[in-house]
Amino acid sequence: MPLAASDEDAATLSSQEQSSSIWKRFSARLSGAFSGADPRVCVAFWLFGLINNVLYVIILSAAVDLVGPDVPKGVVLLADVIPSFVTKLLAPYFIHLVPYWVRVFVFAFLSSVGMLVVAMSPGYTDGGTISSKIAGIILASLSCGAGELSFVGLTHFYGPFSLAAWGSGTGAAGLIGAGAYALATSALGFSVHVTLLVSACLPAIMVMSFFVVLPRSSLRSTESGADRYRVVEGGGEVEEDEMDYGAGREDEGLLGVSHNSPARKAIHVNQGRSWQDQTRTNLRRIKGLFIPFMVPMLLVYIAEYVINQGVAPTLLFPLSESPFEHFRSFYPTYNAIYQIGVFISRSSTPFYRIHNLYLPSLLQVVNLALLTLHALFDFIPTVWLVFIIVFWEGLLGGVVYVNTFAEIADRVPKEDREFSLGATTVSDSAGICIAGLLSMGWEVWLCSWQVGHGRDYCRQKT
Known part of the structure; x- marks a missing residue:
């Protein structure tokens, strides 16, 4: 017996040593991955991504209530x-x-005013119209678009870790925005009015991040002079004093771009080219991107946003058969579950890659068909199965988005890569706009069908 006990102790000790060794290797890899990262830069850009995008998500989550x-x-x-x-x-x-x-102040002002206009507008249950709400949403949207453009450009001065932090923040915005809205208005019982008023204060975090958290030494020398740039082939924007190959600049080290890099060569080659030639070159590039990259992203965004805006508002069940007390709780919950799937899949490329972008895009179309058929014929027996499908929808949407850019980074020549990444982002915006137009008729059609067949849940106001 003592011998057996000794063997057990030895096995336990060996297991502990093995676990400790695995943890040490993991810690070493993690530390190596973030070697050289400035915590203040990472925190600031993560907050930029979060706050710039979170109001967009909150507005979509509140669509039914608005x-x-x-x-x-x-x-x-x-x-x-x-x-x-x-x-x-x-x-x-x-x-x-x-x-x-100046931009940061303008973005914060537009976002806060926009959300205040939305929050202070009378609700539809009080006879209020949607025109003032739409005006507030437009103000917040202008801020979001200009903010994304500016903060992504700002990463030029702070290196690759700032871009990674920005991307992580935008992914978290979907999860936090949808989850917080659903939690506040459903579980915690706050009114929509109070929830939107609180969200109007969030842009102050953007201002604090820029002026308090972010080290701004890299910006001072740039903003003290004329901030001019030329548009060059590839869609990049390069400041004019970067054209001086003989002068070294302090902020070049932030990006680690050498004088022999493809970006430098592209600038040199394009100085004598007309804008017509550059346009023709870029159109040829887009033609090469359209089928392998742009179409699957366009397709997946059309399908998932038609689901979210045109089908999800009609995916309602009797309250006695659901975990909710009000019909309005279904929609923000669907959106929160969808955002969880998106966040997980957008974080998946270090662990799993897909190369066939059309497969998940077509599966998303299948999701659209399945949920549309359920809205018509009511054959899914429980809302919990719909939760699973919506989560799967988020996984598919996120995986197409992130793997499209990963595939471009792998397959497109380096000299064309920057333009290709930027040009392909048009697909998601175009897909969302098309889906918005489609979903307006889609929802009306589905709701009318349900009411005509004795299911008037979509017309309930609470």
Whole structure:
């Protein structure tokens, strides 16, 4: 017996040593991955990504509460997306003339005022119209679009860790925004009015992050002079004093770009080219991106946003058969579950990659067909199965998004990569806009069908 006990002790000790060794290796790899990262930069950009995008998510989560059951929720989606999309198209040609510190104040002001307008507008149950709410949503959307454009550009001065932190923050915005809204208005019982008023204070965190958390020494020398740049082939924006190959700049080290890098070569080659030649070159690049990358992303975004805005408001069950006390609780819960799936899949590329982008896109279309058929014929027996499908929907949407850019990074030549990554982002915005238009008619059709067949849940106001 003592011998057996000794063997057990030895086995336990060996297991503990093995676990300790695994943990040490993991810690070493984690430390190596973040070697050289400035915690203040990472925190600041994570907060930029979170706050810039979280109001967009909150507005979409509140769509049912803002416009009521009689107005298609696609109206909210379009008001939340189109101004941002237009801003991204136009602002690059003039926004560089505005210093970053001024932009941050403007973004915070527009976002806060927009959310205050939405929050203070009379609710549809009190006879209020949606026009003032739409005006507030447009203000917040303008801020979101210009903010994304500016903060992604700001990463130029702070290196790759700032870009990684920004991406993580935007992913967290979906999860935190949808989850917090569902928690506040359902579980905690706060009114929509109070919840939106609190959200109007969030842009103050953006201001604090810029002026208190972010080290701004890299910006001072740049913003003290004329902040001008040229548009070069590849869609990149390069400051004019970067054209001086002989002069070294202090902030070059932040990106680690050498004088022999493809970006430098592209600048040199394109100095003598006309904008017509550059446009033709970029159109040829887009043609090569369209089928392998842009179409699957466009397809998955159309399908998932039609589900979210056109089908989800009609995926209702009797309250006695659900965990909710009010019909309005279904929609924000679906959105929160969807965002969990998106967040998980957007974080998946270090662990799992897919190369066939069309497969998950087509599976998303299957989700759209399945949930539309259920809205018509009511064959899914419980809301818990719908929760699973919505979670799966989020996984598919996120995995197409992140793997599209990963595939571009792997398959597109380095000299074309920057333009290709930027150009492909048009697909998600275009998909959301198309889905917004489709979902307005989709929801009306499904709700009318349900009412005509004795299920009037979609017309309930609470």
